[in-house]
Amino acid sequence: MIFLIEEGDGLKTEYEFRIIDVSPYEACKKLKSLGATYVGMWKQKRLIYDSIPKKDHEIIRLRTNGEKTTLAYKIFESTDISGTKEIEVNVSSFEETNEILEHMGHIARSSQENNRIRFMYNEAEIDIDTWPLIGTYVEVEGKDEKHVLEVIKSLGFDDKEKTGDAAFELYQRIGMKENDISVLAFTDEEKKYYEKQEEMIKSDKII
Numbered sequence: 006m007i008f009l010i011e012e013g014d015g016l017k018t019e020y021e022f023r024i025i026d027v028s029p030y031e032a033c034k035k036l037k038s039l040g041a042t043y044v045g046m047w048k049q050k051r052l053i054y055d056s057i058p059k060k061d062h063e064i065i066r067l068r069t070n071g072e073k074t075t076l077a078y079k080i081f082e083s084t085d086i087s088g089t090k091e092i093e094v095n096v097s098s099f100e101e102t103n104e105i106l107e108h109m110g111h112i113a114r115s116s117q118e119n120n121r122i123r124f125m126y127n128e129a130e131i132d133i134d135t136w137p138l139i140g141t142y143v144e145v146e147g148k149d150e151k152h153v154l155e156v157i158k159s160l161g162f163d164d165k166e167k168t169g170d171a172a173f174e175l176y177q178r179i180g181m182k183e184n185d186i187s188v189l190a191f192t193d194e195e196k197k198y199y200e201k202q203e204e205m206i207k208s209d210k211i212i
Contacts, residue, residue, distance in 0.1 A: 024160065041125065047103045070121065084174065
């Protein structure tokens, strides 16, 4: 992440908020019309581990997009814009890092995949994230709360819900509990939907 504010114990604060229930095409078209800069498009996979001993609202996340792999320790203190704390480092191998964690007693409790399209706009990082079952949201990450709110306002989407809920809370909304999400993978129907969205984005030369 590029917007991280130093806290005690090496933890850093992320300032981020989300606009939910949008289509990738709709979001990309909006950002393109505002002059946002396209950064990239990736298919991501991640493994989620509990801390030892397990603590509520704290996880270890191993994630790769095929180009970059990171290991993070995250604390979700609240759903406020500044409610997430994180330490993140780059690692060289997704598979070998997982092996190291397993040797230390951390066994992944969830395997997940999602798609991400990233733009930069008004010095904020804008991620258009699509997940199995819950669809697509736009995540705005900025340097502080005021910055994030200003960018969200400029994006419009007045008919869409804005929330600090992360992906896990959004899964809880549809009735899924922690033990229900050991594997999050796209269905064939969801893959076809996203492929169609990508075709529309590229055919309109948005990216």
